[in-house]
Amino acid sequence: MHLPDLKTELAGIIKDLKARLAFEETFGVEVISLNAQNNRVRSTTTITQKNDMPKTSAPQTESNDKKPLTTRPKEGKAKLLEELKNETLVCHKCPLGETRTNLVFGAGNPMASLMFVGEAPGRDEDLQGEPFVGRAGQLLTKIIEAIDMKRSDVYIANILKCRPPGNRNPLTDEIALCIPVLTKQIDIIKPKVLCAMGTFAAQTLLNTKEPIGFLRGKFHDYKGIPTMATFHPAYLLRNPGEKAKVWEDMKKIRDLLKELNNK
Ligand code: SF4
Incomplete structure (x- = not known):
């Protein structure tokens, strides 16, 4: 050498x-x-299609074919997100609309190349109306910084926009009623890479019942967007022994973003 x-x-x-x-x-x-x-760090990244095992060594997903021909300028995306937020703020489609303190729409850079998706607001998020502001949120900020990004570079949202009482798991009906909002957020932002954090985010985005322990560590396909599944920061706080796995997942995201940005 x-x-x-x-x-x-x-x-x-x-x-x-x-x-x-x-x-x-x-x-x-x-x-x-x-x-x-x-x-x-490995120089190549593996993409896994739904219900499939890793088999390619480059991010050759359908995303390349489905990439938008045009991209919206930042102001346009911010405006669309603001309009969607205003529509969503008055949502009472499911019972969580009655028990929430604040709706937690999502926050971050409308031009984000990386978008994180979590499960649902917790107590702190419900009180402040912002995603990932509690201990898990602080850990997520550190995780983002560990891959050379700032929190202001990314966009963060949840599957559910309102807190399930007592932080219970989201119900199937609640997810079905709320998911159109997240779908629109992703469609507006058009991130290059998605990161689904935790069981509910991963299973919902990837339309599967596979456990997060199986899904994590590889890229899947969400409507043409490479989507990494990994453990939720709250799980990591309870199980710090799993941090090495999340670190490996984050490095794969960092490397794929580098590859995509260099194209
Ligand atoms: S959780 Fe979603 S569907 Fe239910 S009230 Fe809140 S915004 Fe509406």
């Missing part, structure tokens, strides 16, 4: 290690073990 190549390789490894350490610090860990498998 030539010296310039070696320098580039080393710089990449050091950058990965720094990002991994920043990610680990979110859990109060100050020392990480050096594991070649965990610390080196």
Whole structure:
């Protein structure tokens, strides 16, 4: 290997290690073990179609064929999102409209190349009307920063826009009534990559009943958009031993975004 190549390789490894350490610090860990498998980023990414096992080494999904011919400017997307938000704020299609304190529409960059989708607002989100503002939200912010992005770069929304009482699981009827709003959000933003966090987000977007433990770690297809499934930050707070898996998932997102941005 030539010296310039070696320098580039080393710089990449050091950058990965720094990002991994920043990610680990979110859990109060100050020392990480050096594991070649965990610390080196793969240069290719695998896309998995629904009900299928990984089989391609490049992001050659239907997304390439279905990409919009035109993109809306930021102002146009922001306006469309604002109009959709105003329509949704008065929604009472399901009983959660009666029990919510605030509807949590979603927040972030209308031009986001990466969009996160969670399950439903929790107590803090219900009180503030903003997604992912509690402890899980703080962890999500750290996760985003660990892949060299800022929270203001991405868009964050949930499957349900209103909090299920006591943070119970979303009901099938509630999801069916609420999902059109998220579908429209994704259609307006048109992110290059989606990240479904947790069982309900992943199963709903990917239209499957497969467990999150099976779905995570690979890209699936949501209407032509590569969609990574991973654990929800709230689950990660309860099960910090799973953080290495989420870190691996996030690195795949980071690498795919790099590939797509370089095209
Ligand atoms: S959860 Fe969704 S469908 Fe139900 S009231 Fe809220 S916005 Fe409407």
